[in-house]
Amino acid sequence: MILTITTTKKPATDLGYLLHKSPDRCQSTKLSFGTAHVFYPEVSKEKCTAALLLDVDPIEMIRGKNRSKSSMPLEQYVNDKPYVASSFLSVALVGAFGTALNGKCKTKPELVDVKFPLTAKLSVVQARGGENVLKKLFDPLGYKLKMKRQPLDKKFEEWGEGNYFSIELSNTLTVKELLNHLYVLIPVLDNYKHYFVDKQEMEKLLKRGEGWLSEHPEREFIANRYLKYRMSLAREAVTRLSEANPIQEQEEDSKLSLEEELESSVSLNEERHGTVLSALKSHNAEKVIDLGCAEGRFIGLLLKDKSFKKIVGMDVSIRCLEIASQRLKFERMAPMQKERIELMHGSLMYRDKRFSGFDAATAIEVIEHLDPPRLAAFERVLFEFAKPKMAVITTPNVEYNVMWENLPAGKFRHNDHRFEWTRKEFQEWACRVAEKFGYGVKYLPIGPEDKKVGSPTQMAIFIKE
Secondary structure, three states, rough: OOOEEOOOOOOOOOHHHHOOOOOOOOEEEEEEEEEEEEEEEEEOOOEEEEEEEEOOOOOHHOOOHHHHHOOOOOOOOOOOOOOOOOOOHHHHHHHHHHHOOOOOOOOOHHHOOOOEEEEEEEEEEEOOOHHHHHHHHHHHHHEEEEEEEEEOOOOOOOOOOOEEEEEEEEEEEHHHHHHHHHHHHHHHOOOOOOOOHHHHHHHHHHHHOOOOOOOOOOOHHHHHHHHOOOOOHHHHHHHHHHOOOOOOOOOOOOOOOOHHHHHOOOOOOHHHHHHHHHHHHHHOOOEEEEEOOOOHHHHHHHHOOOOEEEEEEOOOOOHHHHHHHHHHHHOOOOOHHHHHHHEEOOOOOOOOHOOOOEEEEEEEEHHHHOHHHHHHOOOOOOOHHHOOOOOEEEEEEEHHHHHOOOOOOOOOOOOOOOOOOOOOHHHHHHHHHHHHHHHHEEEEEEEOOOOOOOOEEEEEEEEEO
16 A cells, blocks of 8 residues: 655655655665555655555464454455555554654754645545545545545456545645544544554544544544444543533633623523423423533522422533532532432433433533534434433524624624524424424523514424324
């Protein structure tokens, strides 16, 4: 397998300093499964290309493995691993370009943060999921992607095309960024790791994903594949990535966010919590889970009402849960009160048996922070798997935004909102979800209501039919 990296930024020979490999000679690095060779097929001030050729030794690749346990004893001898970019190449990147991966350059340290026009070519990658997977991994990072699908066998055209591609990636970025993108995403494309995945591997993902993975729209997909679907590790990785790019402000700060500043003038948060509380009481809910409980304000309100026997607050942010615990004075709480309440670390993106068995679930000002793929996952987590008898969801009404003079036209109330729906859009979404998962639904306005634009918050109450 071969990877080439080309730049045209003058002097292009600076690429050699950044990669810590001289263009004047071929250099080899011995690995446990073969040898990585680095050489430069093209060197000039105008254009420089570095090549990483990974020569995988099939015997070294399987040495030490217990082949008797395999149901396919020839699989370790007959496979694509010596020829197709995979986790072997990621290991080779560390062995050959470890200094560049870590963002170090002793000779010219000023180059580390310089963005170069770079083009990376991979002779063959396996993209399980085809072109769509390639696009959804690299497009959000700003790459111009060219790809050519390879036939399974040129002699047997009737076999059709496989998931093998030759790809070319072009972007303007630092060498460190390019190498770290490749290190993480090549095994994700292949959906395979040749070694055992443990917590150390999760730490590698977070290290190599620093500065870009937390903002990638497919971070959950990437974490799952990179960590070989070890769900506990993937959840922890996604949680830590979410904290690096928080949905809500994690710290209590004297300066209000724009959203809080707007809503404080009408005490909207208090009215929102009071309306949700009334809805729960009107349906005699006793066991309630608040999904996305943040700093526990609504949990505190539920705790004051003795009709609620079991109260659970769930959030993806450990910091938010710590603040909630402090706000509720959980450590000093009376034993009987402690039995009623639980603060739970979890994610709205994953099926979790702990979410089941509740009379009611609430998601107060949560869904607008989810982009479409996560919103679809949330729908299944809540309505298909958790299946509460009742669900209460609130979200901003974008029509009402014109009522706030200090909110610029076209701007959302919070900079992390992925959308803000009109009343029609919210009701269309809620009707579709209710019909799909066997719920009835009704709607209520929250806050001062205007004849033309409605109320600032809209609420849907789902009842299991």
